[in-house]
Amino acid sequence: MGTIETLAAKLAEDTVKVMDATGEDRLYVEVGDVLAAASQSLEEAYLTEIRVRLAERTARRFLNKKIAAAKASVANKGQP
Template sequence: MSNTLDTLAAKLAEDTLKVMDETGQDRLFVEVGDVLAAASQSLEEAFLTEVRVRLAERKARQFLVGKLTEHRKKAKATESQ
């Protein structure tokens, strides 16, 4: 059962994030969670965890890209001096 739960939650999280990206509705996952809560608390919790993990990973990647961009700008400025 756990494998099914994890698989469904992961797929639903991926699909929800795609819709969020396309529509700009950044809190859509909360609404989907509410729908799930009425039917399955277990799936709701797994889904919300999957969404939060993916959103956190996105933020971390944005942070890394920013740091690398900053580093490269500094390196390029140093090279041109």
């Protein structure tokens, strides 16, 4: 992994942590704006890292709901 990708990944990880802690779900846009003024290459890599993390989080929530629904369905079938 190159320097830009490494920095982008770490910055995205830290941004997501701050977003979780503060509830500012669009903070990554502000960070992206700061990066855009300094380095388009880092901005693009950062936004890719953010999108990947947020997409994974969304997919994980979806799967967890499916698992919970399946377990509830099985439990309900076992009740008289």
